[in-house]
Amino acid sequence: MPDIYLDNNATTKVDGAVVDVMIPFFLEQYGNPSSIHKFADGVAKALKKARGQVQELIGAEHDSEIIFTSCGTESDSTAILSAIKAQPNRKEIITTTVEHAAILNLCDTLEKEGYTIHRLPVDKCGRLNLEAYKKMLSDQVAIVSVMWANNETGTIFPVVEMAEMAHEAGVMFHTDAVQAVGKIPMMLQDTKIDMLSISGHKLHAPKGIGVLYLRRGTRYRPLLRGGHQERGRRAGTENTASIVGLGKACEMAMEHMEYENVQVKAMRDRLERGIIEEIPHSFITGDLNNRLPNTTDIAFEYIEGEAILMLLNKAGIAASSGSACTSGSLEPSHVMRAMQIPYTAAHGTIRFSFSRYNTMSEVDEVLKVMPDIVAVLRKLSPYWDSVTNEPVANPEEAFSPTFK
């Protein structure tokens, strides 16, 4: 069986049709869109088309609300830095404990510069407390930034409702939607969301292209100043081929929206049900009733994620883990810690994330190898009794090493 790719929340394969529409912009229409000659005369039109395709996917009111950037991280930074620059008297930011590093590390740095950062906690299912959120909103807050869906668990946050609440309090609202765009339907023109980040490579477009949605009328200060590109809101020569590719990818995501939420979801559901039934002491993390259709994050107790990934990799299966050891940070995933998952489980979480290129037979293959992988590692674990094939009684007491 060919290798199985179940790490689509990390990045995706570029769709062949996307590559096809990009190639002329490398080889023929490679002129600078600002130039007046035949090498560039099709480019401006192509950019406009792509802008329309993105607009369509997210339901924006105007195509001029789409600003092309280099990646999701740039969009996130632009949004937050714009809000604080445009409102210098507001010194507070509201976000969550489970954001992507693109938001969290930026906020950490702003905190050192004197900003007050409110980080909303989550409960054990990864849900936010909207009452607590409401109390944080004030005229001191420059911006709220809450992800639409969490990259590790797939948990969807009520950003539409939260944007309404922010709007009522007169506070700008940004959402990092890199995991949500293309996987769940959205109609931004019916919301109070002011800014939204998209990353191309999460939806079968290439890496190195992103979008910042900026609602018309939202006060804005560019991150990059220079030429007139993107109406002066993001200077720098347009990444034409990738923009065209992203447009195509958005069009295809729109066409596959139902497939994503029916067939892809069915594969995900079958995988997680199969694993939970077959493998004792495993559980799904996050808000089971409110998740992206393609994501499941499963904790395998008493074993460690990187070791699982290495054995999966050997079996030709690509997934990812919230374990400390895969990140090089020596810390387990901040998302798992925020949900208070015990560390004997947090280190053994594996995220399987699907795309429309996966098949049911791949799900069967994973279900075939997974129980053995877990069994092999549990045999090595000091928390596991290999005679009874059960966790040792009172695992945390029976094995209590000298901890640092």
Next chain:
Amino acid sequence: MWDYSDKVKEHFFTPKNAGAVVDANAIGEVGSISCGDALRLTLKVNPETEIIEESGFQTFGCGSAIASSSVLTEIIKGMTIDEALKVTNQDIANELDGLPPEKMHCSVMGREALQAAVANYRGAVWKDDHEEGALICKCFAIDAVMIEEMIWANKLRTVEDVTNFTKAGGGCAACHEDIEAILEKVLAEKGEKFDATASTATVEKVETPAIAAVKTPLTNVQRIKKIEEVLTSLRPQLMADGGDVELVEVVGNTVYVNMTGACNGCQMAAMTIAGIQQRLMEVLGEFLRVVPASEMKKLVNIEGAGHA
């Protein structure tokens, strides 16, 4: 994914001595809650001879933690416990053909489990005196705790000071922002203020030989002289760590050195050697391999190759 050696993969995919030894009379349990690794080492020691007759491991941890545990049980089997206590974490890493710097703590855990097991055998309780912090300098595997301690102990004030004392930041320089943050924090605790432009008054600056564009090939005598110059320039840093280095032999493009003092058996020895090798290559402008002199016999027939 990590760049693991074939040896690490071999010990991970087919671990040796997995599971607990029945009738073990020496048990060591250590772990690091932050990085999620924990290890139980069980040994059967012959009370007459004090020879480790059987060894087994149970590990909750990543690929390199399992591989380190497996290789450790292989190394110590058949040793007396006194011999086993001489096994360093660097020996464990070497036996695995090296570990990524972020994963060196896995080998440290192996050594600590061994110490704990021996303490248990002797009826004592092993106490961990080693604190581990976030890895700051990935070139030389220096963590935050070590940098903080050195700043306190040696009144360090600048990134350059930190590099001189700990080697942290002496490689690719990407961690300088993190080192500045640690300096800011510690100096604030001391009631001082970090000043990036402060002079480095704490250590005498050592002139390092300029990176010379060497055009004509050097004679062996010239090369050895150059190598000695580089080692001399690096010596103050090593001595600050309580160690030293000595040139033993140069065969072809292989430079044999003796790491002495605190460098001998220090967990950083391999990193130090990599640093020396990098500097030598920069100055001499040719590919060189720096190898501990203890490896000499294993690698070459010295008598035959000496006059090559």
